[in-house]
Amino acid sequence: MPNELIPEIESILRSKFYDIVGKYYEIPKILYHYTNITGLVGIIGSQKLWATDRRFLNDSSEISYGLELVKEILSEKIENEKSEVVSEFMRRSLNIDIVINIYEIYISCFCEEGNLLSQWRGYGDKGDGYSIGIEPEKIKNRNYQIGKVIYSREEQNFIINSILDYHCKLISELACERGVKANRDLITSFTLNFSTLVSQIICLFKHPTFAEEKEWRYVYLIPKYTKPSESIFFSSLDTVKFRNNSEYLIPYIEIDLVNEENEFKIPIKRVISGPSKQPELKKVSLEQFMEKKECFKIEIIDSNIPFRN
Numbered sequence: 001m002p003n004e005l006i007p008e009i010e011s012i013l014r015s016k017f018y019d020i021v022g023k024y025y026e027i028p029k030i031l032y033h034y035t036n037i038t039g040l041v042g043i044i045g046s047q048k049l050w051a052t053d054r055r056f057l058n059d060s061s062e063i064s065y066g067l068e069l070v071k072e073i074l075s076e077k078i079e080n081e082k083s084e085v086v087s088e089f090m091r092r093s094l095n096i097d098i099v100i101n102i103y104e105i106y107i108s109c110f111c112e113e114g115n116l117l118s119q120w121r122g123y124g125d126k127g128d129g130y131s132i133g134i135e136p137e138k139i140k141n142r143n144y145q146i147g148k149v150i151y152s153r154e155e156q157n158f159i160i161n162s163i164l165d166y167h168c169k170l171i172s173e174l175a176c177e178r179g180v181k182a183n184r185d186l187i188t189s190f191t192l193n194f195s196t197l198v199s200q201i202i203c204l205f206k207h208p209t210f211a212e213e214k215e216w217r218y219v220y221l222i223p224k225y226t227k228p229s230e231s232i233f234f235s236s237l238d239t240v241k242f243r244n245n246s247e248y249l250i251p252y253i254e255i256d257l258v259n260e261e262n263e264f265k266i267p268i269k270r271v272i273s274g275p276s277k278q279p280e281l282k283k284v285s286l287e288q289f290m291e292k293k294e295c296f297k298i299e300i301i302d303s304n305i306p307f308r309n
Helices: 005-025 037-046 064-080 084-093 096-100 117-123 153-175 180-204 208-213 278-292
Strands: 031-035 048-053 101-111 130-134 145-148 214-221 241-245 249-256 270-273 299-302
Touching: 005 145, 005 153, 005 180, 031 037, 031 117, 037 048, 037 130, 037 278, 048 299, 064 084, 064 096, 064 153, 064 180, 084 153, 084 180, 084 270, 096 180, 101 249, 117 208, 145 241, 153 180, 180 214, 214 249, 270 278, 278 299
Parallel strands: 270 299
Antiparallel strands: 031 101, 031 130, 048 101, 048 249, 101 214, 130 270, 145 214, 241 249
16 A cells, blocks of 8 residues: 555544544533542642543543454444455454553543532542532643543443444455455554554443443543653653552653633633531632632532531
């Protein structure tokens, strides 16, 4: 396959990819980040959020869940495929782990609702924490992808099948009347493209049992073996920092939150105070803290959920 055709084919495949998954990347007006008092003070003080290495998130099946689904679909289709070129493309794509392991994946988690009891329990310090409502469209830092987490197995299957079927259709058309070497190059190009695109979307796949979280994600992909100046992404491994828990160090990167209008560096719309035992004191102290930080336009709301932690 002539090298000059590769960018054109990549553009066609990526365009089709966004036709299939585009609705999951439509940014909402506001998203909520649940945290404890230390997290709130840190976010306001540093004007940054943290994105954590995906291997250290709460769900132990992160990414691997999506990888297994992709391999399952590929294996089923290979059995019934008659085209030698298409079959070889799918067999090579079974090694998608190799492509996804080229990147370090960092994720920051949000929720589309700011007052969910399950989120207070899991991430909001059992109600003593806060839910920070951020307007993602006002964040100047675009060095990430933001998407809605997909929990439905039916939707996940549809997405992977649609991406795969289009790759198979296009490679089958291009492989006609080409020489053996040209087809080998074609298979290599399609395998890399399919694996890269699928690696992107499975960062948003989670097991259906997590559906009540209504999660959105900021996803950063950092190439392990590329110099920062050559990176097709905007982050590099020299941006990685570490924090400790009781057992080990947790890798993370900082997300710089900058308001495009420069009125206030963090585009926070509101902060919801969790359902604690002393809501009035909690709200008064938060109002004083925001005033001290000159965050005058941020709305402060009580949760009002009748929950005793």
